[in-house]
Amino acid sequence: MSTTTFDTAVTQARDLLRWHSPLRTELWAARLTADLEPDQVRPFLGRLTQDGSPEARLTLAALAAVNQPAEAAITTPAEPDSQPAIATPTEPGGRPADTTPAEPGGRPADTTPAEPGGRPAGGTTADGRLAEAGGTAPVGGGEVDAGVRPYTVAGSGMAATLAGWVRRMGRVRCEGAWYGKADPYGEQTLAVLSFRYENGKEPHILVVGIDQPNGGLAVDALVEEVKFLDDLGLRAADPGVVGGRILDAFELGDQIMGAMVADTLPAVRALAIARAYAVPGLVRGAADDTAARFDDLPDLPGAREAFEKLTEFVGDRPLWWSPGRVSQFFTSWLPREAILTDEAIAAMPAVVRAWSRFSGDHPAVRRQIDEDAPRLPALMADDSLPSLAKRIAQNRL
Structure with a gap:
């Protein structure tokens, strides 16, 4: 780890201590997470722990805030299935109380246990015990390996040594969720979650772009003001479902080596995952449910059978409906995979046209249907x- 990385982080943290903005600090921590190579993480955290300055402690607390939810999802055999919650004192009205001891004049006191000379001694755990950087910290009666959850261990207890806003x-x-197309053909979808902090301040939205042709992986993300939502034209959705889709999309991306994503995604990734985990009732x-909302099935013999094959083809990505996908359906997938009655083959063009109207009625899609639909009977034969x-299934009929 370079000295420049450490010095830059401390300098930026000094500015953030003056801003008193949890959101700005979390966004900064997510960018810092993205900038650290895997082999730099533990040395960097260790140096911050040894430094012990307010700037270093803010850095550790912020890195823990954006990385702890993902690290908490890592299960190890030695760990209990559940952890007890830590109660937060509250003021009248339910707002968490600022329990940081204060020095004369109102400035929060530094309550971190110190080594001789005043430097904080290692990291502190949630119950006040100390954890050496790179060691283990007791959590809920078990132990968290710092090699598996380095940010959680290094940042444990650090927020409590700083001003009250840091603990937010x-x-x-989560105050709402939306989901829908990012482009006319739905080749990307947008998953949006709206949040504000527990004190009601800094409302913001998380927007994650999810690629459809490549299976549904996260390809971009940003955090914006709530008014950004006005221009997106998305449908309201269940927050638990949208949060789950975001986590599924990031998980899929982790499984694909060399997945093409936007240059801006890594800098938001840690915060995006943390926000998704903050949604209650994740699914x-x-x-x-797009196909379930379709109610314009033509009144033709075989139309229901044809629609069932169409929904089988679009699968779990029904918002993606482009000229290329129309052509693939008519000229490749149906002849290769589908067994249809003559009535269903005859009804298929009308069913696809109805589905296309439901999916935006784009002229290029209509033209593709007109080009490919007449070929369907010959291709099916x-x-x-x-x-x-399909051959095996046909032989069993």
Whole structure:
């Protein structure tokens, strides 16, 4: 780890201590997380712990705030299944009380246990015990390995040694969620969550772009003011479902080596994941209900059968409906995979046109249907096109 990285972080933290903004500090910590290479993390955290200055402690607290939710999701056999909650004292009206002891004049006192010379001794755990940087910190009766959860261990207890606003980092409530297309053809979708801190301040939205052609991985993210939502034209959705989709999208991206994402994604990633985990009632792997809302099925023989094959094709990405996908459906997927009655084959163009109207009625999509639909009967009759699975199924009929 370079001295420049440490010095820059401390200088920036000094400015943040003057701003008193949890959101600004969390965004900074997410960028800092992205800038650190894996082999730099523990040396960097260790140096911050040894330094012990208010700036270093703010850095540790902020890094823990944006990384702890993801680290908490890592399960280890030695750890208990659940951890007891730590109660937060509250003022009248329910707002968390600022319990930081104060020095004369009202400035929060530094309550970190100190080594000779006044430097904080290692990190402090939630129950006040000390943890050496790079060691283990007791949590809920178990132990968290600093090699698995370095940010959680290094930042444990640091927020309590600083001003009250620092402890609000990560303490947000979700106020709404939206989901829908990012572009006319739905090749990307947008998952949006709205938050504000527990004291009602700094409302903001998290917007995550989710790629559809490549399976639904997160490709971009940003944090914006709530008014940014006005121009997106998205449908309100269940926050637990949207939060789950965001986590699913990041998890999928982690499984794909060399996934193409926007240059801006890494700097927001840690905060985006932390915010998604902050949503109560998360639903992972939720089905998309778009097809269930379709109510314009043509009154034709075979239309229901045709629509069932269409929904099988669009699967869990029904918002993605482009000219290219239309062509793939008519000229490749149906001949290769689908077994249809003559009535369903005849009804399919009308069903696809109805679905296309429901999906935005874009002229380019209509033109693609007009080009490919007339070829469908001949393609379905071509014995050279079926897949092995379709051939086996046909032989069983």
